[in-house]
Amino acid sequence: MPELPEVETIVSGLNKTCLCRKIKKVRVSCPALASPRGGLSALAGDSFVSISRHGKYIKITTRRGARLVVHLRMTGQLFLAENYQPDKHVHIILELANMAAKMYYRDIRKFGRWQIVPPRKNFADYINAGTDALAVTPREFRALCRRYADKALKVFLLDQTILAGVGNIYADETAFYLGVDPHTPVNRLAPEKLLKAVTAVLRLGIKNKGASVSDYITSTGARGNFQNLLNVYKQKNCRRCGTPIRRVKLAGRTTHICPKCQK
Ligand SMILES: [Zn+2]
Numbered sequence: 020m021p022e023l024p025e026v027e028t029i030v031s032g033l034n035k036t037c038l039c040r041k042i043k044k045v046r047v048s049c050p051a052l053a054s055p056r057g058g059l060s061a062l063a064g065d066s067f068v069s070i071s072r073h074g075k076y077i078k079i080t081t082r083r084g085a086r087l088v089v090h091l092r093m094t095g096q097l098f099l100a101e102n103y104q105p106d107k108h109v110h111i112i113l114e115l116a117n118m119a120a121k122m123y124y125r126d127i128r129k130f131g132r133w134q135i136v137p138p139r140k141n142f143a144d145y146i147n148a149g150t151d152a153l154a155v156t157p158r159e160f161r162a163l164c165r166r167y168a169d170k171a172l173k174v175f176l177l178d179q180t181i182l183a184g185v186g187n188i189y190a191d192e193t194a195f196y197l198g199v200d201p202h203t204p205v206n207r208l209a210p211e212k213l214l215k216a217v218t219a220v221l222r223l224g225i226k227n228k229g230a231s232v233s234d235y236i237t238s239t240g241a242r243g244n245f246q247n248l249l250n251v252y253k254q255k256n257c258r259r260c261g262t263p264i265r266r267v268k269l270a271g272r273t274t275h276i277c278p279k280c281q282k
Contacts (some may be wrong), residue, residue, distance in 0.1 A: 022075060023152055023184030024224030025243065029097055030072045032238030033122075036099055039082070041066050049110035049129060050150065056197045058135040059111065062086060074148040074183025086147045088135040089110045093226035094234040095131030097124050103240075130253045148183035151218055155182060157210070172208065173201035174270045176217070185217065188230055191252045191275045200281050201274055223248070240253040251275040 021029070042062050050056045062081065070078040072216065077097070078091040090186045099120040105112065111124035111133070124131070135146045150159055163182065167175050175181060176190040185193070194201040197208065205213070229235055229243035232253055236242060250258040257264060257277035265276045 020075075020095050020233075020236050021095070021225075021229070022186035022189050023072075023221055023247065024227075025109050025229035026072050026077060026091065026184075026190070027153075028229045028243065029091075029238045030070050033067075033070050033097070033099075036071065036120075036238070037067060037115055037118070037122060039066050039068060040118055042113050043116050044112075044114040044241055046112040046114075047110065052124070052126070052129065052131060053135070055135060059133060061135075065170070073142070073146050073151050074179060076146045076148065076183075078142050084138075086142060088115070088132075088134040088136060090132045090134075090149065091126070092128070092132070094122065094127040096126065096234060096236050097122070098236055098238050098240045099123070102242050106237035116204075121179055130167070130256045133281035146183075148179045150183065152182045152184035153221055154273060157214060160214045161210045164205050164208075164213065168204065170205050171187050171202045171269065172197075172199065172205060172213075173272075174276060175205045177270050177272065182217075185264050187272050187274075188232065188249070188252045189217075189220055189224060192250060193217050195251045195277060196220050196279060198281055200276060201269055204244045250280075251277050 026076055042065055043060050043063050047059050053059045064161045065081040067079055068082050071078045071198055079087040099122050101120040106129045108126045109123050113122040136142060136145055167181060172192050176185045181201050184203045193216050224245045227243060227245035227248060229240035230235055230245035251264055252275050254264050257280055260279050262279040267274050
């Protein structure tokens, strides 16, 4: 599933290429992806003026004032491509003016959502998430650590209503960065150190255009690079010390731990 760095990479890529371009044509072959159904047809003739992110959610505003919240969920891919032959998993195509490339939304599992925000509602009404993990202030973060002091580190990091953006990949890598077992309760960690670790790992992910461990691709259809730098997540041996990685279930998710580097 795309996490904060993957979504950030997609958003910054789209910002560079398709802002303010008139949407000539909208084709939707899986109406259930949009809410309300049929709502995306109103985008024809409009253009995107702002594309940003909160956690793993993409926020879009159009010139006419329409707003959209897009969530890629498990397997959603949002990219621009030229001379591309869409397969049966491409469900939304936007044709943009003066641009050879079209915007494609491809989603094998079809869990993604394109939510149109009604005029009297806010983005926040459709974003079920706490403060963005890269926007949280040290003060806010300390308060969160106090409030959720008893939670295991990984549970704390994965809960999107506490902090938005960290998923399984970056939670495991953050615990590795800290050199602690992800079962460690939050109150055993210094909030400053924890925030520094979260920020460092997410920023490294962004710098490397995200981790293509499953379906994720960037806005140009390329693979990211962070999968090549992972220390523990889905690794056989620890990248740093070579010790075989231990896999356990935590918060219902497969969790990767180096028994030597993480005490
Ligand atoms: Zn190790």
